[in-house]
Amino acid sequence: MQDDFSRRRLMELAVLWQSAAVASGKPRAWKILTSEEAGEIEAIAAQIIPSDATAGAREAGVIHFIDYALATFDRHKRQAYRDGLQMAQTRRRELFPDSTSVATLSGADQQRLLTSIETTPFFEMVRAHTIMGFLGNPEYGGNQGKTGWKLIGFEDGHGGEPHR
């Protein structure tokens, strides 16, 4: 019992330490995305799961998940992201000729833009990645501080231990 308790305590400390590192805003290098692309995709993800009374895709670090996915198991989707972003930018310029980026649009305009592309394969791909990054295991870079799991009340205990 003593052993179990101290092991659990250690895990808790490890988790606290990890969240502290994230909260300190230590900049991360992008693996695949340019910082401009990351900003644009993050703006889309933040409309799919917005931040309101509770944390959303942005706080969960979904964009880090997407960058990781494109660097690893979804590397074959890189081109689809680049082409899709281009399509979204074209659409943005049609709807809002004076705008300069998705990220700098107002929230309402971002929603108008996404509504106009919500049946495209690109939107579906970003939506799926956003959900995966929000609700997947934190070791993929998203769901930081278990943001997504806290929202839906999900708890995981692997082998009886809390998730790292």
Place this chain on the structure above:
Amino acid sequence: MTARFRPADIVDFVVIGAGAAGGVVAKELSTAGFKVVVLEQGSYLREKDFTHDEIKFMLQGHIINDWKRQPNTFRKTEADKAVQQPAVLYGRQVGGGSVHFTANFWRFHEVDFEERTRWGSIPGASLEDWPIRYADLEPYYTKAEQELGVSGLAGSSPFDPPRSQPYPLPPLPVKPSGVLFERATKKLGLHPFPAPMAIISKPYRGRGACNQCSFCKSFGCEIRAKSSTLATVIPIAERTGRCEIRADCYVRRIETRRDGRVTGAVYFDRQGKEVFQRARAVVVCANGAETPRLLLLSKSNQFPQGLANSSGLVGRNFLVDTGVSVGAMFEQPLNDHKGVHVSRVIHDYYDSDSKRGFFGGGGIDARFDWYPITFALWSFPRHLPRWGAGFKSALAEYFPRSMSLLAHSTCLAVESNRIDLDPDVKDAWGLPALRMTYKNHPDDLKVLRFLRDRCQEILDAAGAKKTWGGGVEDFTFSGHLMGTCRMGNDPKKSVVDRNHRAHDVPNLFLVDGSSFVTSGRQQPTCTIQALAYRAADLIAQAARKGEIA
């Protein structure tokens, strides 16, 4: 102590597939004193590999067949050209589907073995009795429950078939979905009972009890509480020193010699090199889809239609996992994601009833078998927003408050429904891809709609705030693979005899879902494993009499 044989060694048995059936056969034959090599196409994973990673196990299919390297093709009828799409799903590592299954472990009922006698012939279906009866299998159901470790409560269902012994372990804890289901079904005059599960509720034979971690379906159990063959019988087989589990071996053909007997199996090893393992007899436990495919891949001068296929029935009468799910959301949180997926079942609608006007019946269980990502991506109610603030709040509301009822039902055998070889598409090893031709018998869909309506009644009685799902259409995909090498007494109307021996080949045995004559009401693993215990017993007897060498 694990045996290592050389391919040139003539072992007693090559077993193809280390899954639910193959694991049992390997254990039974090796403990009976025979030398066994088990060829498994997947890897030898251990408990440390079974993480709770939904992306890896659910989305990337880490422990199932790989449709990129092993493409399937599908068509509805023989007149159509098949198109490439996933059609069959099975476990692909040592332990096979018994590693990732939900672990529902129902026995078939007596009626399942004699429905042709009971109901007569059904137009458009090849409904037949099994050549064995429930009583023939009962001792082996008991053996499977005792050896593997099954939790349940004997006598709790008035519809249960007779049993010679109670379950070795008490039922697992009831879940919120089970409580709501039990209350509602009792209100409707039905008979809920604790779900029989191949998950141990107490420590058993050196394994620890389930800790209700929630990761059953599609995941391996990291604490060995799920009674997979990997956690139970395979270690016993290896300890005999007479059984080698050879993983990462993709069998491409079974060899035959001029007298029509089989001599072993040729497989591609990890490096893609062809290896011939010699044996006195071959037991194919490759599942209801890959077993017929392998027989068709093994055609030779003596067997131009494919091995053991003089009847032309290899691959035919394919049976799929017909089922329908109705989701429900309640006012209060259920947090039903916690724990083993299923805790209560009814069998009130199990039997056919001529008053309904169609053949078939089924069971209904209460469950929550979703995980966060796949709930949001695949199981999210269609009437809700798909993104934005409305999506987020619905996600937070629905995940902790949802459950579902799953009805699983009869699937009638139809001769034109089949597994065979695609004429054009090849797998990564250059072998013809598995082609599925399938269209449900109309009664399959009628029974599903009937059960869907019963699910709705139960959820209404339970006080569900919202329900969704329940769509019924022709099946194009299956994870329960049955019926393709049916057993029977007449060599013209079946592929194996009542002892699982191929009618055409005296030293070839087929032991898995392919032997099924009817589908039962799904949940086939218990019956696959009972058949495997019985078959291994009969094969060992035949070998001792010198009948197979």
